[in-house]
Amino acid sequence: MSKFYIGIDIGSTSAKTIVLDENKNIIERILLPTGWSSKETSEIILKKLNELNFNVGNSTIVATGYGRVSVSFANKAVTEITCHGKGANYLFGSNTPSVGVNDDKAIDNNLLIIDIGGQDTKIIQVENGSVVDFLMNDKCSAGTGRFLEVMSNALNLKMDELCDMASKGSDTHISSLCTVFAESEVISLIGRGEKRENIAFAIVDSIIKKVCQQAQRLYKPNMKVCLTGGLSEFKYISDSLGKELKTEVYAKKDGRYAGAIGAALMGFI
Amino acid sequence: MADRHEMWKSLGMNIEQHDVLCSVLPGAVGDVFMSQKNRPKGMEFWDMVVADVHGIRPAELIEEQKKGRKVFGTFCVYVPDEVIIACNGIVTGLCGGSQFWVPDGEAVLPKNTCPLIKASVGARLGKTCPFFRIADMYVGETTCDGKKKAYEILGEDVPMYVMDVPQMKRPEDIERWAHEIALFAKKVEEFTGVKLTVENLKKAIHIINEKRKAMQRVYDTRKNKTLPISGRDSLLMTQISFFDDPERCATMCNKLADELEERVKNNVSVVDAGTKRILVTGTPLAIPNWKLHNIIETTGAAVVCEEMCTGTRYFENLVDENINSLEEGFKALANRYMKTNCACFTPNTGRIDDIKRMVKEYNVDGVIDCNLKFCCLYDTEKFSVGRALKEANIPVLQLETDYTDTDAEQLRTRIGAFVEMLNK
Ligand code: SF4
Numbered sequence: 001m002s003k004f005y006i007g008i009d010i011g012s013t014s015a016k017t018i019v020l021d022e023n024k025n026i027i028e029r030i031l032l033p034t035g036w037s038s039k040e041t042s043e044i045i046l047k048k049l050n051e052l053n054f055n056v057g058n059s060t061i062v063a064t065g066y067g068r069v070s071v072s073f074a075n076k077a078v079t080e081i082t083c084h085g086k087g088a089n090y091l092f093g094s095n096t097p098s099v100g101v102n103d104d105k106a107i108d109n110n111l112l113i114i115d116i117g118g119q120d121t122k123i124i125q126v127e128n129g130s131v132v133d134f135l136m137n138d139k140c141s142a143g144t145g146r147f148l149e150v151m152s153n154a155l156n157l158k159m160d161e162l163c164d165m166a167s168k169g170s171d172t173h174i175s176s177l178c179t180v181f182a183e184s185e186v187i188s189l190i191g192r193g194e195k196r197e198n199i200a201f202a203i204v205d206s207i208i209k210k211v212c213q214q215a216q217r218l219y220k221p222n223m224k225v226c227l228t229g230g231l232s233e234f235k236y237i238s239d240s241l242g243k244e245l246k247t248e249v250y251a252k253k254d255g256r257y258a259g260a261i262g263a264a265l266m267g268f269i
Numbered sequence: 270m271a272d273r274h275e276m277w278k279s280l281g282m283n284i285e286q287h288d289v290l291c292s293v294l295p296g297a298v299g300d301v302f303m304s305q306k307n308r309p310k311g312m313e314f315w316d317m318v319v320a321d322v323h324g325i326r327p328a329e330l331i332e333e334q335k336k337g338r339k340v341f342g343t344f345c346v347y348v349p350d351e352v353i354i355a356c357n358g359i360v361t362g363l364c365g366g367s368q369f370w371v372p373d374g375e376a377v378l379p380k381n382t383c384p385l386i387k388a389s390v391g392a393r394l395g396k397t398c399p400f401f402r403i404a405d406m407y408v409g410e411t412t413c414d415g416k417k418k419a420y421e422i423l424g425e426d427v428p429m430y431v432m433d434v435p436q437m438k439r440p441e442d443i444e445r446w447a448h449e450i451a452l453f454a455k456k457v458e459e460f461t462g463v464k465l466t467v468e469n470l471k472k473a474i475h476i477i478n479e480k481r482k483a484m485q486r487v488y489d490t491r492k493n494k495t496l497p498i499s500g501r502d503s504l505l506m507t508q509i510s511f512f513d514d515p516e517r518c519a520t521m522c523n524k525l526a527d528e529l530e531e532r533v534k535n536n537v538s539v540v541d542a543g544t545k546r547i548l549v550t551g552t553p554l555a556i557p558n559w560k561l562h563n564i565i566e567t568t569g570a571a572v573v574c575e576e577m578c579t580g581t582r583y584f585e586n587l588v589d590e591n592i593n594s595l596e597e598g599f600k601a602l603a604n605r606y607m608k609t610n611c612a613c614f615t616p617n618t619g620r621i622d623d624i625k626r627m628v629k630e631y632n633v634d635g636v637i638d639c640n641l642k643f644c645c646l647y648d649t650e651k652f653s654v655g656r657a658l659k660e661a662n663i664p665v666l667q668l669e670t671d672y673t674d675t676d677a678e679q680l681r682t683r684i685g686a687f688v689e690m691l692n693k
């Protein structure tokens with residue numbers, strides 16, 4: 001019977017699961033909302049894995065994310081910083097095995113990973129596959145996915161629509177750093193009849209600036225900058241980050257699974 | 270344990286509130302200390318003191334007061350204990366290290382004041398700490414702005430003397446500090462009714478030096494690959510040394526050091542071989558603030574040194590005992606105290622040199638630089654500390670926290686990731 005390496009990343013908004021085979025190929029991805037209880041979510045994941053016939057008993061399971069301690073059936077728990085580093089290195093690093101997701105062959109061994117999560121933003125420096133430094137903002141929702149979520153709700157837009165609109169806007173700014181105050185700023189902009197494109201632009205611009213301010217603390221020009229997390233699906237976000245940092249920012253469609261991939265890889269160690 | 274309620278009542282404390290504090294402390298002590306494996310036997314003394322922290326020592330102080338001795342409460346390691354001891358006074362530390370006192374402090378202070386100041390003011394005004402009630406005089410100092418202004422508020426409630434600490438360390442500043450110590454001595458003489466002489470000052474310098482040497486001996490054992498004592502236990506020893514009688518403190522620390530040296534010889538370690546060794550630096554960890562050490566040591570690493578005022582800054586450097594006049598005594602004191610490297614000074618590159626030296630001395634794998642929230646001085650200094658350590662290839666994690674438990678999980682993630690990084 002074959003053995004699987006399963007990584008479970010329970011984040012604040014969504015739970016990501018990755019199954020790797022013995023050759024480190026991704027053979028399954030499961031995405032679920034975290035909901036109220038990470039314990040319940042982990043049980044749903046277990047059920048799904050069993051339904052999909054991944055022999056859980058014979059697999060190595062590693063949990064990560066802020067809900068990592070709630071995954072009672074995991075063999076071990078590793079912090080999301082380490083896992084994101086490992087996962088991003090898998091996706092963007094030079095030792096990437098060919099697994100279909102590896103569409104460019106950059107040979108960079110010096111990665112700077114930007115992960116904009118639901119509740120925090122992580123900046124992780126990875127050298128030769130290992131984390132060497134990191135920063136984390138989790139004190140305040142400005143500069144996190146939560147900020148975008150609140151603002152797109154205020155504009156009644158989905159994330160992709162917000163990005164789409166933002167790409168057509170310009171010249172408007174939100175000054176407040178606090179999500180609560182920024183929301184009222186957005187509402188007054190709407191009230192003043194500002195174009196929705198410009199408001200969308202201002203919203204994304206605000207988070208990009210905030211995130212880049214943090215990234216600048218670790219960024220050096222010899223680094224390959226990669227965006228992971230849910231927002232890596234939106235080209236407008238990685239492009240805007242790149243513009244602000246004056247370098248290319250790489251993103252991949254499996255970016256949101258970086259933490260789960262890293263966790264699964266930790267099972268090999 | 271003796272019932273202390275009569276004593277607390279006679280001190281005019283808020284008994285009801287204080288009972289709340291007393292009811293949570295044993296649990297915290299149990300979680301942080303008693304759960305540790307293979308502790309040195311010598312820790313029994315500190316376990317006993319902390320179990321009755323508002324009883325044993327306060328009762329002693331009150332007895333001494335009955336004999337006419339005066340108790341001075343201090344807030345900073347710059348205040349020279351020697352002068353007070355020489356005049357037959359007693360020194361007790363007064364810094365508050367618990368969230369319990371913060372709301373009472375916030376009643377009069379801005380929210381964005383560091384928790385150490387809020388807790389200290391709250392402990393006095395809320396009448397929930399016997400040490401703050403017992404002290405006959407508070408001795409403040411012009412270090413950070415928050416403390417300066419807090420002393421004005423405390424001064425309305427209790428006799429308060431403030432020492433003017435220089436902000437720089439030029440020769441003329443050191444001279445000025447010697448002069449400031451002389452002024453303080455006059456005040457202490459007046460308050461205690463005991464004249465300061467070369468003899469009693471010399472003796473006091475010796476007593477405090479012996480205490481410093483004893484504490485250093487304990488810390489020296491932590492430099493070994495075989496770690497004979499946990500960071501939590503060392504921190505408790507240091508925290509309580511601010512309250513204890515200095516001669517007994519030296520005796521107990523020496524006894525503990527004897528045991529620890531024996532442990533090192535016999536290869537008795539409190540952690541598994543290969544456990545990563547952490548130096549903690551930053552703002553002081555006033556009792557009962559054990560949060561950071563507890564998280565680090567339950568996340569797979571060990572704290573082997575504190576470059577803090579509740580750590581090496583308290584006992585490194587001795588005062589020259591070879592003095593022939595009071596004037597020489599004040600100079601000797603000034604010379605020693607001005608070697609303490611606090612972020613209140615500018616420049617403060619000596620602190621970076623200290624950290625780098627201690628990383629070598631204590632065989633450190635990584636540094637955690639942590640300041641209390643709203644401590645602008647140490648927060649700002651993080652930039653130069655972080656840069657210098659990175660340049661020296663010393664891994665560093667920089668954190669900010671307060672006395673609440675709300676960020677415990679976030680700290681655990683950061684510290685966990687840091688330890689994983691060191692373990693790679
Ligand atoms: S950190 Fe500075 S102000 Fe605070 S106790 Fe130490 S020397 Fe005094």
Ligand code: SF4
Nearest residue numbers: 383385413415552644
């Ligand atoms: S921690 Fe900072 S702000 Fe607080 S008392 Fe000490 S120097 Fe002042």
